Amino acid sequence: MPLLSKKYYRLAPCPYYDVESMERWLEAEAMDGYFLIEDGFLFGVGTFEKKEPCHVRYRLEPKEVLDWSAESLFPSAEARELCEEYGWTYIADRGKFFIYRSETDVAREMNTDPKVQALALKPMWDHANNQFWGSLFWIVGYPAIRYLTGRQSLLRICIDMGTWLFILGLAIGLWLLIRSVIRLSYIARRRRQLSRGESMSVERRAWTQEEFSQVLRKKRRTYWLSHFVYMLLIIVWTCCVFRGCAKELEYADQIPLDEYVSTYRKEYVLKHGDEPEYIFPFADMVELVERSLGDESLSFVESGMYPGRMNYVNAKKDLLASTVIRFNQNGSVALPDGRKMEAILYVDYYDTTMPWVAKVLVWEYLKEGQINKHYSEISLPELPVDEAYCFMAYSPTLTLRKEDVVMVVELVQFHYDENDYTLDPSQWAMIFAESMRYQ
Amino acid sequence: MPKKPLENLTESMFYVLMAFGRGPMCGIQVVEFIEERTAGRIQMGPATLYTILGKFEQENYIEEVSVEGRKRTYQITSRGMIAYREEVERLQRCVADATAEMTARLYSGESLRQERGLQVCPC
Known part of the structure; x- marks a missing residue:
């Protein structure tokens, strides 16, 4: 052997x-x-x-x-x-x-004919060229097309994903592009050189063994360090994205409404010594009905629909928005006269850190609504906000901006018989606009 | 207008087509033919040869006729023959132009003066 x-x-x-x-x-x-x-x-x-x-x-x-x-x-x-x-x-x-x-x-x-050698490099040039344009399309072109046509909301993805994670993903994409540009330009230089009839060895410099070892050491360090950092970034980014997806699939970030309210109240009392005036920086269903009736003794009863998947709050902080709240309430509010308001309320609330973020967010939400085939505008009275839009897509959707705060409200009201209490979009839009406040 | 891939054949390409003018051949026979024809002036490298064979096959200048183990034998196609003849004609025109120019310069005496390093009088 x-x-x-x-x-x-x-x-x-x-x-x-x-x-x-x-x-x-x-x-x-x-x-x-x-x-x-x-x-x-x-x-x-x-x-x-x-x-x-x-x-x-x-x-x-x-x-x-x-x-x-x-x-x-x-x-x-x-x-x-x-x-x-x-x-x-x-x-x-x-x-x-x-x-x-x-x-x-x-x-x-x-190789004895540099021009033939240039021909041999052609498939590699085509491959590198395709890779470059492919990367450019998927990293820049495709998101840009989707963004400009309203099919993708970059800022919302950025805030949902976490701005740091988004920037990291962007950096990886840019790095990929830069690498493909370097590869492409290297192959292009070689092809041009060979097409002129110059041999590849023309560029061989007369280094001594010692000089060459130094050059190699430097090249190796740079190459592997950049390779290592790039791979590390990809691994970290992929793990973070998978973790985020897994949390979303498990609804791990969704806190049940009553749990959120009691925790918030406890923390507020500990910090300030008295009861908070409001839990949320916007009206919830109870406040909506109370403000519409001028009555202040109403209570909310959760619907039994999709237990654990409705009536939640998802609150977080981000680099672009100091407060982000995804709010869902599904149930009914009983009125003193025996009627009840049965509805599902979705609120996306952003207290952004920069005015342009708020403006772009409004634009993204509107653009997304406009591509809906059921889109139709709903006229609104003068509201005490900077921007207000209301449209009907699958359900009436209200988009409001007041300074740096953006709020998107979707209210689905059920009207089965005369016992069901409902509000016009102009009525509930006014209530939500008046209820906008900072947290 | 962009050039076609093999619009101008390089010297190596030209000799490869010339070799196939003799009949079907494998790569090694092509190299031997070229060395013999050019009296060793052109010693074609293996990478150059297989790149040319691949390119010619892709351009339908040659076609495979048999495979024996690792050895592949090709023959020239009518398209390849046309390309070869066009190149021969082009080169013949180049040589004819060069000959005519040399003859003209010889008769005007310019070539002789230049060889002796004499200035041409501007008057």
Whole structure:
């Protein structure tokens, strides 16, 4: 049984498309006695074996097929045959290149016509070009189209997701774009150089072994540090997004209404020593009916519909909004005359940190409403706010902005018989506009 | 107007097409033919050759006729033959132009003066 020779692992000092550095690095390793083993590249880590140091040549050749098929994994039989005939052995692949080695100085160069070599780089250029435009479309174009047509609300996603997490995602996307631009410009430079008839080796600088080792060390540090940071950011971002999604699926951030009210009241009393005047910075269903009747002794009865999924409060803070409240109330308020108001109330409340955030949020909510096929405007009286819009989509929706505060109210009222008490949009819009306050 | 991919053949491409003018060949035979024809002036590298073969096959200048193990044999197509002849004609025109120019300069004596480093009198 043959003895297994000891393996040595080395990090590649540069990205796969930096052909010159890759070739010189592998040749320098061979001069130190480390030879790349067959199929010895995985995720940028080269596997070497120790032998007698000698001068060998390495050449990186662009792959002919650049997809995920088996053909892209190894050079064609014909290419191998031709290379072996002229003293070159296929060793491994890295990225979009095959690595060949020649242990004899008399073997002719792999490429003898730079213009043909430029043609060989064409598929890689096309691939990098497609990747760049693809990334640009998915990172910038597609969100922009969806945003401008009102199909996506960037600011709302940003606040929902958390502004820091959103910025991190954006940074990762930009980084991806920058990487693809660097790759594209590198390949373009090489192609231009080859198309002019200049050999790739023209750029090889006359470094001494010591100088070259220093350059490689610097390149390796920069390359792997940026790679590590990039991967770390992706992992952190993905974990945070998955955690957020899982919490949303489990309704973990939704606090039952009565629990929220009692906790808020307790904390307020502890802090201020007296009972709070209001729990929420806007009218809830009880306050709505009370204000419409001028009566102040009403109470709310929860509906039995979707227990645990209705009558909740989701409150949070964000960089762009010091208070964000998602409020849902589903039930009825009994009036003194025996009638009752049965409704579902949704309120999205934002106390934003910058005036433009409030204005953009209003624009996003409106745009989203306008693409609804049931959209129709509802006229409103003069309200004591800076901006007010009301429209009918699936249900009447009111959007209000007062200074930096934005509030979106959706009120679904049930009217089965004359015992059901309902309010006109102009009535409840006025009540909600008057109830807007800071928390 | 953008150039077609193989509008102007490089010297290596031209000789590869020339080789197939002899009949069906595999890659190694093509290299041997070129070395023999150019008396060793052109020593084609394996990567250059398989890139050209791939490109020519893609452009339908050559077609595969048989495969024996790792060896593939190709033959020139009518499209490839047309491209080869057009290139020969182009090169012939280039040579004819160069010859005519050299002859004209020889008769005007300019070439002789330039060779001897004499200034042409502007008067």
